Amino acid sequence: MDHDVKNTVTIASAKDTTGFALYAGSVVCSECHKDIYDSAIHTQHYLTTRPASAEYIKGSFEQGKNFYAYAFNIVVAMEKSDSGFFEVGYFNGVAGISKRIDIVVGSGAKGQTYITRHKNKLYQLPVSYFTSAHNWANSPEYPTHPVIFNRPITSRCLECHTTYVEQIPTPNHSQEEFSQNIIYGIDCEKCHGPGAKHVAYQTQNPKNTISKYIINPAKFTRQQSLDLCGLCHGGKLDKTKPSFMFVSGDKLSDYFQKSTLTVDSADIDVHGNQLGLLSISKCFRNNTAMTCITCHSSHENERGNIELFSQRCIACHNNRQNHTCKMSNEIGSAIKENCIDCHMPLRPSKTITELLPGNAKPTAALIRSHHIAIYPKETKKILDIFKLNKYGGDKHGALK
Numbered sequence: 001m002d003h004d005v006k007n008t009v010t011i012a013s014a015k016d017t018t019g020f021a022l023y024a025g026s027v028v029c030s031e032c033h034k035d036i037y038d039s040a041i042h043t044q045h046y047l048t049t050r051p052a053s054a055e056y057i058k059g060s061f062e063q064g065k066n067f068y069a070y071a072f073n074i075v076v077a078m079e080k081s082d083s084g085f086f087e088v089g090y091f092n093g094v095a096g097i098s099k100r101i102d103i104v105v106g107s108g109a110k111g112q113t114y115i116t117r118h119k120n121k122l123y124q125l126p127v128s129y130f131t132s133a134h135n136w137a138n139s140p141e142y143p144t145h146p147v148i149f150n151r152p153i154t155s156r157c158l159e160c161h162t163t164y165v166e167q168i169p170t171p172n173h174s175q176e177e178f179s180q181n182i183i184y185g186i187d188c189e190k191c192h193g194p195g196a197k198h199v200a201y202q203t204q205n206p207k208n209t210i211s212k213y214i215i216n217p218a219k220f221t222r223q224q225s226l227d228l229c230g231l232c233h234g235g236k237l238d239k240t241k242p243s244f245m246f247v248s249g250d251k252l253s254d255y256f257q258k259s260t261l262t263v264d265s266a267d268i269d270v271h272g273n274q275l276g277l278l279s280i281s282k283c284f285r286n287n288t289a290m291t292c293i294t295c296h297s298s299h300e301n302e303r304g305n306i307e308l309f310s311q312r313c314i315a316c317h318n319n320r321q322n323h324t325c326k327m328s329n330e331i332g333s334a335i336k337e338n339c340i341d342c343h344m345p346l347r348p349s350k351t352i353t354e355l356l357p358g359n360a361k362p363t364a365a366l367i368r369s370h371h372i373a374i375y376p377k378e379t380k381k382i383l384d385i386f387k388l389n390k391y392g393g394d395k396h397g398a399l400k
């Protein structure tokens, strides 16, 4: 079954204001917004959850590279057959438990983890993929003994990594259940709201170039714009309403309680809290318009293009406004290519960490700090790299 294309069966009840039937799926949007679609499918947002396939699973299934050893006699192997991709547990060389990979979570920029479905319940599998090591690893915060295959996946996890998943009502305190009605990835309708009505209207009125029934975040207030991105990039939030009720344009505080937002940058994890870190930066506090989309494009993958991002800094920090870098003379012309490594250094994440084969301690993924500030130690390091790179520098960031 192709989960990418929304099927026409309507299960959602009339009471459900964000039900599956209200979504069209981005394949439908592509009929009229082809350029945006063609570019958006290469973003990490789109790729952050996909149905399992060879195209999307990053790790190797090749003999000799396809396993993670928990102990000399306890191994989980990654195997493929005609019926799909599997994580298979071996004890003393004998295959035991075997679970199919149904959903891939993570674009693979940093890593991926895998979900298996048993009836209507979803579980995270023990072996994940860690991109910086190009290797299989133990899933984050998983025990190494015993090896577990049954950690439940919750709606909160899916709310940040998919556009919509239809939940099946279950009694309180029992494990959540999900139907096959899933809109994978952070797709068009996460930011533009459910689009079936827009599609129906524009299809019936093909000559009408004025749109209806769709949300354009370009028209948002600053707070609405920040709330949309803050849904997933605002650190740990406790929900006060069921998952998937928040629609782009809504007030985040109507759906979530900010439990752990503090103003001390040391306390805010760099994983998933770009909003918290940006909020304590002078750029953000002393400018009344800055949002995430001041620097980030909504439909394009610009990852690694440090020079382009630096141009966006310079748009505000130019001579006219006299907010230029005090290091300009010392750095010389190379400064135009990289404001980022000195003022938004890479920092180890506290939560995206994985245990690699043979290591005693987990390895952390490196994440850009959004606390834009002055970092003397980083500056020294970067100045040295600039000097090394003087003849044939690398414009994609000194640290990449």
Ligand code: HEC
Binding pocket: 024, 025, 026, 028, 029, 030, 031, 032, 033, 188, 189, 192, 194, 195, 196, 198, 199, 202, 203, 208, 209, 210, 211, 214, 215, 216
């Ligand atoms: C049958 C053609 C058609 C389809 C399918 C379609 N749109 Fe549109 N859309 C239009 C037209 C026409 C406009 C108005 C002209 C423009 O802005 O391009 C528009 C405008 C928009 C706008 C800008 C609205 C504004 O207020 O400025 C957004 C956002 C949008 N569409 C998103 C989507 C999404 C998301 C989907 C898929 C769920 C989708 N569209 C599917 C035809 C379509």
Ligand code: HEC
Binding pocket: 044, 045, 047, 048, 049, 105, 106, 107, 108, 109, 110, 159, 160, 161, 162, 186, 190, 191, 228, 229, 230, 231, 232, 233, 292, 293, 296, 298, 301, 302, 303
């Ligand atoms: C529903 C959750 C969700 C929303 C809403 C969301 N994001 Fe994301 N975003 C993610 C996830 C998850 C990832 C990591 C995807 C991956 O690599 O698997 C991500 C990744 C990113 C990245 C890294 C991509 C790169 O190329 O380096 C940027 C930048 C980003 N988001 C910006 C935004 C902005 C700006 C908004 C608001 C307009 C936003 N996000 C809204 C969940 C979300």
Ligand code: HEC
Binding pocket: 026, 029, 030, 033, 036, 037, 040, 041, 045, 186, 187, 188, 189, 190, 191, 192, 216, 217, 218, 293, 297, 298, 299
């Ligand atoms: C992460 C959020 C996000 C996702 C996902 C997203 N958009 Fe947008 N989109 C925006 C924002 C924000 C704007 C307005 C400002 C801008 O262009 O950055 C916008 C603007 C638009 C517009 C108005 C015309 C324009 O270019 O300004 C259209 C049409 C549109 N998006 C269609 C789509 C379609 C189709 C998809 C899926 C293939 C999609 N968007 C995915 C956030 C998103």
Ligand code: HEC
Binding pocket: 105, 106, 107, 108, 109, 110, 111, 112, 113, 124, 153, 154, 156, 157, 158, 160, 161, 231, 232, 233, 234, 235, 236, 237, 270, 271, 272, 273, 352, 367
């Ligand atoms: C509050 C929103 C949120 C929740 C809840 C959440 N994530 Fe994430 N996740 C993110 C964001 C945002 C990123 C991108 C990393 C970053 O830059 O902060 C990410 C990154 C990841 C990545 C790495 C992707 C890559 O290649 O870059 C994986 C894998 C992942 N999450 C899995 C999960 C799983 C599994 C769950 C549930 C147990 C979960 N996440 C819960 C927001 C969330």
Ligand code: HEC
Binding pocket: 282, 283, 284, 286, 287, 289, 290, 294, 309, 310, 312, 313, 314, 315, 316, 317, 323, 339, 340, 343, 344, 372, 373, 374
């Ligand atoms: C929308 C405009 C805007 C953008 C874009 C912007 N800044 Fe700023 N930035 C400001 C303002 C305003 C201040 C505060 C100046 C003041 O009043 O001292 C500031 C302050 C700073 C400071 C001083 C911080 C401190 O703690 O003393 C640094 C460093 C800085 N910005 C670097 C950057 C970098 C690097 C980028 C790009 C990643 C960037 N800025 C993007 C507006 C902006």
Ligand code: HEC
Binding pocket: 310, 313, 314, 317, 323, 324, 325, 326, 327, 331, 335, 336, 337, 338, 339, 340, 342, 343, 374, 375, 376, 378, 379, 382, 383
């Ligand atoms: C090699 C590291 C490095 C690079 C590259 C760099 N900066 Fe700086 N920047 C610094 C340091 C260190 C300071 C503090 C200098 C001081 O106070 O004497 C600073 C200060 C600043 C300030 C505060 C100025 C003030 O009046 O207080 C701004 C704004 C700024 N930088 C912006 C930028 C922008 C924009 C870029 C890219 C065009 C950039 N920086 C590139 C290291 C760097």
Ligand code: HEC
Binding pocket: 229, 230, 233, 274, 275, 276, 278, 283, 290, 291, 292, 293, 294, 295, 296, 302, 303, 304, 305, 306, 309, 312, 313, 340, 344, 366, 367, 368, 370
């Ligand atoms: C002043 C510019 C600026 C603003 C504003 C900004 N970012 Fe970023 N962001 C960057 C730069 C530069 C990078 C690094 C890009 C790269 O390495 O490809 C980045 C990277 C990211 C990443 C990827 C982190 C990683 O290390 O993989 C995410 C996620 C992200 N931003 C989300 C956001 C969100 C959400 C907001 C709003 C709360 C935001 N950004 C506001 C400049 C900005």
